[in-house]
Amino acid sequence: MTGSYLYDKDFYAWAKEQANLLRVGDLARADIAHIAEEIESMGRTEKRELVSRLTVLLLHLLKWRHQPVGRGNSSRLSIANSRDEITDHLADNPSLKSLLVPTLVSAYRYARRKAAVETSLAEETFPETCPWTFEEIMDEGFWPEA
Structure with a gap:
């Protein structure tokens, strides 16, 4: 079994086979169309991951602002961890920075x-739209007050 057949029947085997074909330079036998599709899918996954991480941060910030009774060390550390995770994710995927505005809009909709x-x-x-900029939510000194 090779190529497209494996892609539909045993993705793991297909991926191993394609990786091997690429490593040895056998592009003629590689399933280029599906490889390209999977690479594009990986890019979308990284964008979704950024939306997810921003959603978590915005959720914590909204709760911080609108539910002050819940403020505590756990909330503070959750916000700090979320900021660190976003920073690391963007360091690993710097081209995602060009998508920050639409990504923040989507993340805020979910977080709200x-x-x-x-x-x-x-x-x-x-608020119906995000009241903060990306720079504000990532600022370690930013703690929104009601």
């Missing part, structure tokens, strides 16, 4: 809904 669920506050309690 999650904040409403987790705080039991009405969704309208939270």
Whole structure:
């Protein structure tokens, strides 16, 4: 079994086979179309990961701002960890920086809904659009007040 057949039937075997073909330079036998598709998919995965990490950070910041009774060391450390994870993810994928504005918009939309669920506050309690810039949310000294 080789190429496209394996792609549909046994992805792991296909991936190993394709990696080997690329390593030995046998491009004629490589499943180029599917390899390209998988590489593009990996790029989308990295973008989704950034949205996910930003969502977590924004969720914590919204809860910090709108539920001050829950502020504590655990919340502070969760925010710090989220910032570090985003910094590391962007260091590994610097071209994602060009997508920060639309990514922040998407992440905030998710974070706003999650904040409403987790705080039991009405969704309208939270601003409709993100009230902060990327630079603000990543600033270690930024702690939003109500």
